[in-house]
Amino acid sequence: MWAIVVKEFRELRRDRRMVALMVAVPLLLLVVFGYAARFDVHSVPAEVVGPGAAHAARSLPPLFDVTRVRPAEGRSGAVSDLRTGDYAAAVVTPGAAGAGSGELLVDGANLFDAQAVTRAVAQAHLAVPVTVMFNPRLNTSWIMVPGVIGILLVFVGTLATSLGVVRERQTGTLEQLAVMPFRPSDVFIGKVAPYFLLASLDTVVVVAAGLGLFGVPFRGSVGVFVLGSLLFLFVTLSIGVLISSVSENQGQAIQLTMMTLLPQILMSGFVFPVASMGVGVRWISFLLPLTYFVEISRGVMLRAAPIGALWFPLAMLAALGAAAFALSIVRFRRDLAPNIAAPPSPPAPAAREAVAGGEAR
Amino acid sequence: MSWGTDGLTVRYGDRVALDEVSMEVPAETVSAVVGGDGSGKTTLLRALVGLVRPAAGSVRRPSRRRLGYFSAATGVYPDLTVEENLDFAAAGYRVGAATSRRRRGELLEVAGLSGATRRLGGQLSGGMRQKLGVVMAMLHEPELLVLDEPSTGVDPVSRAELSSLLVRAAASGAAVLLSTAYLEEAERAAHVVVLDRGSVLTAGAPDALVASVPGVVVRVGERPRPPGRSWRRGAGWRQWVPPGERAPAGAQPAPVDLEDAVIVAALGRGA
Numbered sequence: 001m002w003a004i005v006v007k008e009f010r011e012l013r014r015d016r017r018m019v020a021l022m023v024a025v026p027l028l029l030l031v032v033f034g035y036a037a038r039f040d041v042h043s044v045p046a047e048v049v050g051p052g053a054a055h056a057a058r059s060l061p062p063l064f065d066v067t068r069v070r071p072a073e074g075r076s077g078a079v080s081d082l083r084t085g086d087y088a089a090a091v092v093t094p095g096a097a098g099a100g101s102g103e104l105l106v107d108g109a110n111l112f113d114a115q116a117v118t119r120a121v122a123q124a125h126l127a128v129p130v131t132v133m134f135n136p137r138l139n140t141s142w143i144m145v146p147g148v149i150g151i152l153l154v155f156v157g158t159l160a161t162s163l164g165v166v167r168e169r170q171t172g173t174l175e176q177l178a179v180m181p182f183r184p185s186d187v188f189i190g191k192v193a194p195y196f197l198l199a200s201l202d203t204v205v206v207v208a209a210g211l212g213l214f215g216v217p218f219r220g221s222v223g224v225f226v227l228g229s230l231l232f233l234f235v236t237l238s239i240g241v242l243i244s245s246v247s248e249n250q251g252q253a254i255q256l257t258m259m260t261l262l263p264q265i266l267m268s269g270f271v272f273p274v275a276s277m278g279v280g281v282r283w284i285s286f287l288l289p290l291t292y293f294v295e296i297s298r299g300v301m302l303r304a305a306p307i308g309a310l311w312f313p314l315a316m317l318a319a320l321g322a323a324a325f326a327l328s329i330v331r332f333r334r335d336l337a338p339n340i341a342a343p344p345s346p347p348a349p350a351a352r353e354a355v356a357g358g359e360a361r
Numbered sequence: 362m363s364w365g366t367d368g369l370t371v372r373y374g375d376r377v378a379l380d381e382v383s384m385e386v387p388a389e390t391v392s393a394v395v396g397g398d399g400s401g402k403t404t405l406l407r408a409l410v411g412l413v414r415p416a417a418g419s420v421r422r423p424s425r426r427r428l429g430y431f432s433a434a435t436g437v438y439p440d441l442t443v444e445e446n447l448d449f450a451a452a453g454y455r456v457g458a459a460t461s462r463r464r465r466g467e468l469l470e471v472a473g474l475s476g477a478t479r480r481l482g483g484q485l486s487g488g489m490r491q492k493l494g495v496v497m498a499m500l501h502e503p504e505l506l507v508l509d510e511p512s513t514g515v516d517p518v519s520r521a522e523l524s525s526l527l528v529r530a531a532a533s534g535a536a537v538l539l540s541t542a543y544l545e546e547a548e549r550a551a552h553v554v555v556l557d558r559g560s561v562l563t564a565g566a567p568d569a570l571v572a573s574v575p576g577v578v579v580r581v582g583e584r585p586r587p588p589g590r591s592w593r594r595g596a597g598w599r600q601w602v603p604p605g606e607r608a609p610a611g612a613q614p615a616p617v618d619l620e621d622a623v624i625v626a627a628l629g630r631g632a
Contacts, residue, residue, distance in 0.1 A: 172434020179410050179432075180453045181425040 021255055028259075032266045035278030036285075041116035043275065046089040047081055049073035050096025057091070063120040064089060073097075078105055082133055084309035085299050088113035091128075104128045108135025109302040111143045112273050134219075134302045142217070145210035146297035147270035150290045152206055153229070154236050154261055157199045161240025162253040165191055165332075170249055174335070184333040192237050199237070203229050220300035224307045228296035231317035235289040238324035245331035264290040292316045363387060364409075364505045364536050368418035371404050378404045380560040381418060385552070386505060386536040391527050393547035394540040395623065396556035402540040403433065405556065406509050409538070422505055426454060429503030429535075433510050435494035439483030443474060443493055446482055447500060454501035461500065468496045471525050473518075488519035495523060499530050506530050508539040512546055524549065544620045555623050563626040570622045575629065576603040578621050579612035590628050594621075601625045 012019060047068035048057040057066040068087070070077065074097025078090035082105055090105040104121060106114045115138065118130055135142045168174040168191070177187050210216045239260060247253040266272065267281070268290035274282060285291045292313035299305030307314070364386045371379040379401045386392050394402045407413040409420055410430045422428060438446055451461040469475045472492040482490060495511050508527070512520045524546070531537045539550075547553050548567045555562040563570060581598045585591045591600040599615050601624070602608045615621070
């Protein structure tokens with residue numbers, strides 16, 4: 001028995017990644033649950049429109065963080081602003097265009113914000129009708145399904161891709177590919193394209209199931225959703241290749257994928273509102289691709305947000321994708337072709353390569 | 362066209378894996394690299410096909426489209442059938458459909474795999490998988506075919522089939538280079554390079570290597586004391602007597618083969 005204990009410790013000492021995971025995972029969970037896992041909403045971004053907007057803004061409960069006052073604007077303008085996702089609540093004062101009496105509009109796509117606003121209005125005994133927009137019954141599944149789509153795409157995209165590439169390394173066939181007349185980019189695209197197609201198909205199936213089974217609406221542009229999904233897949237698949245390039249076996253690839261999945265589930269705004277997270281850890285959520293996909297999918301499906309309102313998450317996904325892709329291609333190239341650069345263009349079938357030592361090829 | 366290495370040096374960190382190795386891999390012949398564990402055989406082959414960057418010296422090899430490589434891991438996809446593995450190799454090397462059909466028919470026949478085309482790579486025996494890997498590496502009729510221990514762990518019948526495949530490749534003009542741990546296999550090669558601790562111990566045709574053994578090899582009944590220049594062969598012992606030295610009393614001259622020649626070369630270096 002003692003021999004096994006000693007052997008196990010010796011093996012563990014050399015498996016630095018496992019030791020790092022054993023230390024990092026509990027630390028990560030502590031940080032996430034300590035600072036990020038909060039449902040309480042202390043502040044709701046709001047705007048006030050209509051005549052008397054300035055006065056109304058001053059008399060709102062402290063929960064409302066009024067960042068915009070537009071006396072000349074009417075109810076439709078407030079709805080448009082809510083649609084962008086920049087505001088979770090809009091106060092429409094009596095006499096505003098499109099509104100007879102005063103009205104408080106709340107974005108039902110932000111479940112916790114909407115609940116906090118309704119609670120605050122009741123507690124302050126404000127005699128104003130509250131209209132929950134986009135998700136009038138504050139249906140939880142309407143909020144969750146757009147986010148779940150993203151999580152499934154992370155799972156399928158990152159995990160399947162990383163396993164596919166690692167399997168190639170484990171069976172020794174990656175070396176064979178390096179000798180065959182493929183460019184590293186050929187191998188990269190060849191490996192990733194099937195998972196990209198499968199994940200795209202998955203997206204369609206999951207969205208259809210979400211609409212059919214849970215009655216989640218799809219109010220926005222399919223094109224914007226497709227664009228967001230493609231960019232998101234670009235990020236997740238690139239992360240998958242990146243993980244595979246630092247994993248020696250499938251077990252390590254699964255562990256690392258879980259390490260990327262866990263913070264995304266907890267810190268992307270999928271469950272806990274980003275605004276409620278501790279300031280010290282909130283920045284992490286801005287580095288997570290799921291944060292932006294959740295914004296896009298909820299924005300498109302529930303609020304019919306136009307592309308102009310979603311430019312920032314779309315741009316962030318593109319930037320994250322470019323960074324992950326660049327890193328993964330560098331790692332992949334190093335893995336795949338330590339010596340062989342791009343294959344020689346084959347004008348003559350017997351083209352000859354003479355490789356001099358020390359040359360960076 | 363002649364392929365090979367010139368003063369090839371490969372380093373892994375501070376360790377010199379290959380030290381100024383020069384060798385030729387002539388066309389239409391089967392050449393063999395032999396050597397003990399850690400002698401640098403695999404590194405030499407990997408450097409020749411471009412998987413290892415030389416620290417010094419140079420490598421002469423054809424373009425990748427004209428290069429065939431069998432790695433010790435076989436390169437066979439376990440989740441693809443024999444047929445699908447060959448499809449992939451043919452597509453990767455852009456072998457035309459007609460050529461691919463003809464080549465795979467011929468090669469599978471020689472390899473004894475004709476009846477296994479629908480079996481998954483992972484369901485093949487070790488020997489069958491090795492043979493499939495070799496067939497995949499030579500399907501596109503490469504000019505240089507490099508094989509890392511293709512016969513290790515393979516039964517004698519399969520080894521004969523593998524040998525037929527390699528002879529066939531050489532006969533059709535390829536320069537074939539294989540590494541092997543079996544000296545009797547190397548004996549069938551036209552040219553042998555013996556590696557020892559990363560450098561060339563000796564090289565040449567097997568007959569020439571045997572003929573060039575300096576001094577004499579004798580058969581001794583018991584292990585000499587001190588053992589010195591002796592080694593076990595079968596049930597008995599052999600001893601190398603360098604030129605100018607006298608053989609032990611009663612010792613009989615032994616017929617020298619490649620194994621003896623390699624051992625004498627190693628002893629000569631150590632002397």
